[in-house]
Amino acid sequence: MTSLCSVFRDESKLDINYIPAELPHREREQRLLEEFFSFILQCPGRMTQRVILVGDVGTGKTALAQSFGADLTSQTKRKNLKFHYIHINCREFRGSLQPILHKIVTAFRSNYPARGYAADEILSTLMQVLDEEETTLIVTLDEFDSLIEKEGSDAVYKLTRIHETRQGKPQRLSFIFIMRDLKATEQLDDSTKSTLQRNIIRLERYGKPQLIDILNARVALAFRLGAVEEDVVDLVAELAYLETGNARFGIELLWRAGKYADASEFSHVRAECIRSAVSAILPTLRRSDLASLGFHEKLFLLAIARYFKENQEAYVQIGEAEKAYKVICEEYDESPKSHTQIWTYVQYLSKLGILKAEVVAAETRGRTNRLSLPSIPAFELEQEMQFSLQKEKGEP
Amino acid sequence: MELEVVLSSKPRLKILKLIYTLGQLNVSDVGRRINMNYTATSGHIKVLESEGLLELRTYGRVRMYRFSSSAKAQAVAGLIEAWEKQSP
Numbered sequence: 001m002t003s004l005c006s007v008f009r010d011e012s013k014l015d016i017n018y019i020p021a022e023l024p025h026r027e028r029e030q031r032l033l034e035e036f037f038s039f040i041l042q043c044p045g046r047m048t049q050r051v052i053l054v055g056d057v058g059t060g061k062t063a064l065a066q067s068f069g070a071d072l073t074s075q076t077k078r079k080n081l082k083f084h085y086i087h088i089n090c091r092e093f094r095g096s097l098q099p100i101l102h103k104i105v106t107a108f109r110s111n112y113p114a115r116g117y118a119a120d121e122i123l124s125t126l127m128q129v130l131d132e133e134e135t136t137l138i139v140t141l142d143e144f145d146s147l148i149e150k151e152g153s154d155a156v157y158k159l160t161r162i163h164e165t166r167q168g169k170p171q172r173l174s175f176i177f178i179m180r181d182l183k184a185t186e187q188l189d190d191s192t193k194s195t196l197q198r199n200i201i202r203l204e205r206y207g208k209p210q211l212i213d214i215l216n217a218r219v220a221l222a223f224r225l226g227a228v229e230e231d232v233v234d235l236v237a238e239l240a241y242l243e244t245g246n247a248r249f250g251i252e253l254l255w256r257a258g259k260y261a262d263a264s265e266f267s268h269v270r271a272e273c274i275r276s277a278v279s280a281i282l283p284t285l286r287r288s289d290l291a292s293l294g295f296h297e298k299l300f301l302l303a304i305a306r307y308f309k310e311n312q313e314a315y316v317q318i319g320e321a322e323k324a325y326k327v328i329c330e331e332y333d334e335s336p337k338s339h340t341q342i343w344t345y346v347q348y349l350s351k352l353g354i355l356k357a358e359v360v361a362a363e364t365r366g367r368t369n370r371l372s373l374p375s376i377p378a379f380e381l382e383q384e385m386q387f388s389l390q391k392e393k394g395e396p
Numbered sequence: 397m398e399l400e401v402v403l404s405s406k407p408r409l410k411i412l413k414l415i416y417t418l419g420q421l422n423v424s425d426v427g428r429r430i431n432m433n434y435t436a437t438s439g440h441i442k443v444l445e446s447e448g449l450l451e452l453r454t455y456g457r458v459r460m461y462r463f464s465s466s467a468k469a470q471a472v473a474g475l476i477e478a479w480e481k482q483s484p
Contacts, residue, residue: 109455110418111425112420113458117456117458124456185427248406
């Protein structure tokens with residue numbers, strides 16, 4: 001539930017099952033899908049189609065198919081055409097064809113017996129039901145790889161060639177197959193492959209600017225005005241980009257960070273909330289990595305952790321980080337290392353994934369490096385470093 | 397068969413109500429839901445079918461019964477609907 005002082009306006013807009021009205025940066029793919037299935041509006045029953053959507057996790061395959069299905073359903077309703085769209089995740093049925101087909105049939109005949117009938121029988125029942133209802137149907141089989149792995153060529157062949165046994169009858173059943181890559185299709189026999197791989201739409205990974213657009217669109221729907229600042233969205237986009245351009249990961253991160261902000265009674269989502277959210281989603285940083293660092297590397301990390309804890313910012317410029325490091329050196333009675341040495345620490349810590357360094361244009365002129373903590377909350381890092389430094393100094 | 401004979405059977409009324417509510421069912425499913433064995437259920441369904449209240453749809457080996465489109469069937473459906481609406 002969203003409380004009165006929550007950062008959320010409508011957190012359901014960040015739910016994994018929410019399909020937004022607009023899918024930013026997938027317009028071309030959506031148009032292509034519309035072109036492939038335009039016959040459903042123009043000459044339903046005359047032909048069928050099979051399309052494969054391929055793309056990495058979080059590239060919008062499921063959202064694209066569902067959004068297309070919803071659009072086509074409303075268009076056919078306006079034209080008084082009988083049409084149904086069914087979306088099924090094959091993995092939910094462990095890739096077995098029989099329960100998948102049963103699920104499709106029960107969308108029309110809800111009491112169709114679940115057991116005792118083979119996939120072939122259910123498939124011919126489905127065709128009979130579609131004839132009775134005089135409707136066309138697009139079935140999207142999400143995570144189609146699992147069906148290929150479980151059932152092999154025969155099942156795919158049956159699905160894609162069902163109309164060949166129905167010469168002279170209306171063509172009613174089309175498919176959209178969703179896969180992460182085409183590797184699974186390599187195990188299919190040649191004839192099955194040839195019917196399957198005619199229309200392939202590839203969804204490329206999102207770039208960082210695209211992720212920013214997607215996240216901004218969701219922020220506008222899900223959060224109160226001003227609850228998520230630009231640099232926070234930027235940080236989430238960066239993390240999602242590192243996670244193979246996974247928009248779903250970014251959206252989940254936003255939701256989780258919102259929850260952390262609410263729990264801490266913050267008026268807006270801070271970079272700190274994002275870090276807490278990341279450490280909850282990703283495996284946390286390995287302690288052995290932190291323990292193996294040198295004394296001054298730990299001092300430098302402690303300085304950065306303190307900086308982020310005190311300043312609610314997503315990034316720190318390397319000059320600012322060095323100043324904070326000098327203060328920490330004073331606290332621990334150590335002489336600070338030179339800039340060049342600090343730069344070596346930054347590179348090593350980036351390699352370990354503890355810090356993230358990137359070159360940006362400086363405010364006045366030239367370029368500078370800015371640092372962020374991509375995957376560990378500042379307060380956790382501070383505690384860890386303090387504990388480790390005390391141990392090394394032999395303090396209780 | 398006389399109207400009073402067809403509708404004076406409690407199981408037959410139960411079957412009509414069930415199929416009216418759920419749309420289409422096979423004999424086993426009807427029997428399970430009204431707690432009656434297959435043979436008895438099938439016998440009652442045959443009576444209702446022969447009186448034109450129910451009709452059979454066959455999908456391969458699957459045989460499912462539903463309300464027919466006859467005037468008698470529609471009148472019974474109307475009765476069930478009115479009755480169920482008034483029930484508390």
